[in-house]
Amino acid sequence: MDESDLLWASSADLHLASEAGLRELASSSIALARQIMQHTREGIVVMDARGRVVGVNPAFCRLSELDADAIHGCHITNINEDLHERRYYRQIWHRLQQAGYWQGEVQHHTRQGRLATHWLMLHLIRDDRGRVTHIIGILDDISRLKQSEERLSYLAHHDALTGTANRGFLLSWFAKVRLALEDGEQLALLFIDLDRFKPINDSFGHGVGDQVLKALAGRLLALVDANELVARIGGDEFVMIWRGPLKEQELLAKAEQLLDQLEAPVLVGEYELCVGASIGVSLYPEHGVEIETLLRYADSAMYEAKTFSSAKVCLFDSAQFARLERQHRLAGEFRRALEEDQLFLEYQPRTALHSQRLLSLEALLRWRHPELGTLYPEQFLPAAKDAGLLCRLAEWVFTRVAGQQRCWREGGGWRGPVSVNLSGLELEQHKAERLLELLGGEGVSPDSIMVELRSDFIMRRSESLLGVLAAFRRAGMAIYLDNVGDGRLSFSKLRQLPIDGIKLDRSLLSSHFDPVDQSVIRALLLLAQSLGLEVVACGVETAEQMEFLRRHGCGSVQGQLLASPMSPAQLERFWQEPAALA
Known part of the structure; x- marks a missing residue:
């Protein structure tokens, strides 16, 4: 047994050390280092040149929820196989051999079923002739940091009041999802403008108005699946994106059902408030491929629905396109x-x-x-x-x-x-x-x-x-x-x-x-x-x-x-x- 093995020896590793080896720990510097590593917050694992575990400290056992005896002699890639494919470990190993170190995220499911995220740093230890003798890994729990980052990301991409996506997330989400469409699929962009929200907000106050918005946003969110989106882009304006091979009549029928949901009264305290909405619809890729274009077309269709349509739902068409093009020209x-x-x-x-x-x-x-x-x-x-x-x-x-x-x-x-x-x-x-x-x-x-x-x-x-x-x-x-x-x-x-x-x-x-x-x-x-x-x-x-x-x-x-x-x-x-x- 060499000196590094003795450094990483723990109470769980006593079977690795001979009485002669323990006497070699008399050196005060080695004993001090041993105590520091035993009490450090970071988990530490020592492997041989082939990646087999030869020693761990208590923090590593706590973070990985594994016993020292159970993992001794196991290859590091066999310790946690439920989340990372072997290809992922091969990539780590290749990088480690090339650069002499690697660092990145690894995950595992805790005994309570929670997903824990750790930051792992690996370093090669070489002898005087440059040969790899050991691999040292340092493990740190960053689950709380990840949760904070995710919360900050959520707040940056979602409307704080309603929990729906904001305009920035809508734009980035659309850019990704349109590339993932399968043959025959399309995106229907619904521009939803609440009809009677402003009088409610003015008459009952912003507190009641906020509760109405939250309730209606909840109804919208309940009508989309994981591949669809609801975003709030204005005070009383929402965008909903549906995905699928929807035909025109099916789409309009579905939009009218959505209107029924928005027409239903909202209970806020002792008030029973009815809002309703007007909806304009544009289609990707039929009406355009850029989100800003589709938003403009759906907004135009919504205005048609609000002004001229008794059904309160309007699908963008070529006539509206011609009017928009003419309006753009006249504006210039x-x-x-x-x-x-x-x-x-x-x-x-x-x-x-x-x-x-x-x-x-x-x-x-x-x-x-x-x-x-x-x-x-x-x-x-x-x-x-x-x-x-x-x-x-x-x-x-x-x-x-x-x-x-x-x-x-x-x-x-x-x-x-x-x-x-x-x-x-x-x-x-x-x-x-x-x-x-x-x-x-x-x-x-x-x-x-x-x-x-x-x-x-x-x-x-x-x-x-x-x-x-x-x-x-x-x-x-x-x-x-x-x-x-x-x-x-x-x-x-x-x-x-x-x-x-x-x-x-x-x-x-x-x-x-x-x-x-x-x-x-x-x-x-x-x-x-x-x-x-x-x-x-x-x-x-x-x-x-x-x-x-x-x-x-x-x-x-x-x-x-x-x-x-x-x-x-x-x-x-x-x-x-x-x-x-x-």
């Missing part, structure tokens, strides 16, 4: 449209129903596109938003309207009010002050401006928008609610709004003008009368509609029957007619 060209004066305004008169007297003009924004012809706001406002130019556009409209009013008054023309539709434009308190400054710069009083906003635009906005409207009203502007009868309308909120009148949507005066439309119009006229609001009927095209509106007390009208949108030059002829200024 919109700044030039502002700079090169491609935008212009037309004006449509509003007349009193009984006298046909001209009451006001509505400024209508148009884009004279050099290739696509005349474009209307619903065609280019989304592009202006993508270009980040909505605020600048609002300033342009106010400046042009004010400048036109000044010209009319200086030339002896129209002196009445002009209405401006701000639906779809960003309105904040400081921007309202800026718009009022622009009017003052043109010498135009705010009381000569009427502001119109879509009913659904106001109903889904927060207190900040109401503050803007209140500022306009204090300055003297009249406020009208547009598209009433088509968009969202809350009667309780209607009573609280700082508005002067409503405009009935032209869809109520459609070509068939059936009894249902007529009933809705009568109800809205009675509602407006009870609230002391003026009513403007838009889209009047027939004498029958005019007579119906007159009979039921509508005050004023707009429409092709009376006057189409006109340029300022055309208006000069219009208001010279006796009936126009009567």
